Amino acid sequence: MIEMIANELKLHSWQVEHTLSLLEEGNTVPFIARYRKEMTGGLDEEQIRKIEELKENTLRLEKRREDVLRLLKEQGVLDEGLNKAILACEKISQIDDLYRPYQQKKKTRAMLAKEAGLEPLAEWIRKFYRDADIQKEAQKYVKGAISSIDEAIQGAKDILAQWIAEDVEIRAKVKDNIVNFGRLETKKKKDAEDEKKVYQMYYEFSERVNRLAPHRIMAIDRGEKENIISVSFSYNKEYLSGWVARYLMRNRKSPLEALVQEAIEDGLKRLVYTAIEREVRRDLSAVAQEKSIQVFSMNLEHLLLQPPLKNKVILGFDPAYRTGCKLAVIDTTGKLLKVDVIYPHVPHKKVKEASEKLLSLIENYHVEVIAIGNGTASRESESFVADFVHKHDLNVSYTIVSEAGASVYSASKAAKEEFADLPVEHRSAVSIARRLQDPLSELIKIDPQSIGVGQYQHDVAGAQLKERLDFVVEKAVNRVGVNVNTASVELLKHVAGLKESSAKSIVFYRQEHGELKNRKELKDISKIGAKTFEQAAGFLRIEDGEELLDRTAIHPESYKLARELFSYVGLKESQIGSEEMKETLRCVDKEKLCEDLSCDMYTLDDILEVFQHPFRDYRERFTPVLLRKDVVELEDLKIGDRLEGVVRNVVDFGAFVDIGLHEDGLVHISQMSENRIGHPEEVVSVGDIVKVKVIGIDMEKQKVQLSFKGG
Template structure:
């Protein structure tokens, strides 16, 4: 398998040793987060994404090798394997190339060609392909007339059907078609004569053409959806005549024979009826797969940033779930996330009770020291924002508000988990609690929701759901383990995503806490049922105990490195209880990593990580990102003018740009062309979900109530 590893190393631009070591660690049952965090010295510091790509690439290459072996064996069984076929199979880099080579030797379902072969017409087809210089075609064809072949014309048609399929199955021919379509072809879309597209969603594709080689992923997905919804006809336009002539020359070897016209007709039929549609389907499928993978990548990236939004610690929050007819649900939660009050108000039509709504809100704000009002961004969000902003202004209240994405809140509120947590509350009241908790600790709250229900992607319902789930689950695991959890406070839902743990282990930890009280040290985790030596090794470093018996249990230092950590503390003359102090941080800053490595015979990755933990034992990975944007006033479209500078929050990143919340009813779009003066391959190069950005108003569409924004100062 060395050649596979070498190919992956070349593709990823890392060493063969790194890949071999990583695969070895995976083979031993280590998790990706554990390897990325605690085996840097073995992998050369590879991160989770690199390890995942190695894992997936290796699995694909192993699968490719297995298929090559199967194809060579199957062709050999037919006695048709040549050195040339073997060489072509071995140099193939994609499964599709291997399948093209195998196609002529595959067991076929019933086709016109297999029917003709069954009637004994294969020798006639072979005779035609010998290109005789002189020939009596009628006399030759009549030799094959029998009870299954009634006429000379039937015999010749059967022979042509066999040649047509040979032309269609020829690997070189298919490669030539594929090359022509991919490099020089155009994807052409036309509106169907009878279609339903009332909102003109696909208007730009009613008469559209673009080179296959330059199609953007989001356009491919829009076209696929338009075709699926029976609005568009889609085809690939390419130089068919060139391919037909090239294939005819391949089969006639440019020789003149009385049978040439039969080969011409057969080749044209084989290409137009079989090969062109088949290769076009393959290319369309590959384009869709590429677009799906890119879309899943964007979804994953957005989800990761959403999960890693920094928590607003030690804040009392009023969750505000907006609605019109059914009223706005309110929930007050304390700084630990515990629900302490719920209510409902009707500030909007059709049941507007504005004065009463103001009184209820003011009573809550007077009764509790609320720091922030968190307003969900769903139906009636902007009307609710206007109501809250007016209340703050009219009564000069010392409180801010923020708009919170409520994607998936309704899914959580109706879930078994929410019913168990709040059995006495209505679905909408649970939703208000979820909205409030999302700014207190986004990760702990969002983890309760199926990641596919958190709408931070594009065309997510068109994506292969199994692959999407697999990638999003990976992102959730990556985010949870990067942050780590407080083992005495974390929910089972959060714990099950920790490296080495599963749902059963997580429930057992919660049950153990309920029975024995708080866990006092990491070693005690070994007493929890189903947490064996391997599970403990994989999980321990990600499970924190803030007020336990062992000071190092607060940190991300793994128990296997405690001896080394204590030696480093001794070398730097720092007591364990001094970790995190200004003096400890100063001593860490002055420390020589190289000297410590030499003195203590340790690797630099582990030493650096231990030093970081000594300087800031309770450091939160999320602190590097911007806090949620707080507001106290509302913005209307009429307040805007072209060229105006604003501040906003990135809500979603897609292939063609980023949607930014500037306080309007609809998020404004910063198109990719308005992001930078330099060329930008993808918006994610510049922004991520949750970023607070400076924007300028580029265009205002009052009819559609939409605004276009720019990162470029006018």
């Protein structure tokens, strides 16, 4: 298993072996990736996850292999050739193909024919005697349940058809032909209703199976599920029928050719084609779903790691028409200062009153940034805010914030506990403001599937998606680190080694004893044992505590080494992060350091990085939020205009960019680079600020096509 995983991932066997050992000892993926690099050769979270996943897949494969071998042995049909073939299988589907002929099935025509004693006749036909007399041979079987020669021949053909359907080589040939040479075709169903013409391109659609893009497969699957389109395959059945005949008869001449050909046609049409088509559809959907999960995971990670807007007083603006725009002001720590509601839009149009309220909030609380939710009435609210800021000549910026999942959070248990006295709609405004101030801390409270950065994410297997998204959340939280004295239960429970119960214990301890003064104090908290402390400590930061190193990503197990390093270079802890420290470390001989301090290079590199940038936020390496002071109207746009925007979503076929319009503009994959690219993720990520050029405007659909070329 270790060799197989190593070959699959192009790693050394020792890396896989050590990683599996660490996992079996109960170590978490983030902990192994950050603090056990010397054992894994510096593998990252994704590589470790893949090793764990392949191990589970291998165990499932071996379990299926054992079960099938046992069942075949019990049936008394396991010979040396079949045993060898099953042991050579690398996929569960291959094992199932070999087991299919021996599997207990519901009563089939072939089974009934066998029960009637016709299997020897089918075997005789399969020998293709040159002087075969089928009438004479079949007469021998006219007895009991078989009342005529024709009935005997038909039963034998049914058995032959079943053998054809169970033949591994034949099934593989049909599948290969469909996948590599066939076409998938869709048609609109006769009485289907598709008012918004969502599936218009699939009303008459045909494409080579091996060229189908994952997002097309997802769209086709959904369209079929909604009874809008029908789906079929087109491939060369005449060729396959001829191939099977040559495969079975080996070009031998016999009076039985026509009879066998009938059995071939029946077996293929009745038993093989439909089954293999279903198998190909399942495979296509599985690949498309996996790609959808990958896209969602990638987008979610970039969204969670968007840089926070620190040290700003922010006003959250949750737009609406009839019920009014809900406002919430938060201070630089995220604490709620004030909530209100204004009615600047139809049907109320109380613009003057709304302006007065907004101005009062901005002046009284020194608001610096307005975060506008991107839902209903978003662009009208943006126009209102832009005009308002310009009219009053305010030093206030605004930005559009995705409010996907805000309503889910607002009605959640966590929101009720945090803001018991606030109505649901005001909680949304608070969430919108906090998403701008600290995206990770706020978005962590929401079910990842409710965050709108996916590609058909609601059509994929729930358990598989949840597992991957939970991994992404855990990875992001631990990359950034958590302030143990301010973090919510929702944030803490994603820290390596912690669960909801231990996260609650930390919050309860804070309430009882006040802020933690050092990491060692974690050991005094209920449900934080030695293993939990080991896994979590390095990711839990303590600001303004008794120990300077507790503010950093250095693990307590390496404090002794860190202090030896301070002494070695002749500097003090208080100089950490200083220019003097950086200059000293630039000239250090790391190989000699490792030798003199008896440490590995991975741990040394991590400590030296912290010494030079001790309090750097991991998210600072990503693009900061785009703040605006003006508004874009579709009517004002012209082909060729160049604009700045924010990437809101990345999918297989392109990226959706917010340029300030009601709907995000699309940059198709063909417009992303002068060179051919395999996927948009090679060029952009969610949250990137990009320069685009307008290349198409559809006033009727209110849509804009954009390009990065010359943007």
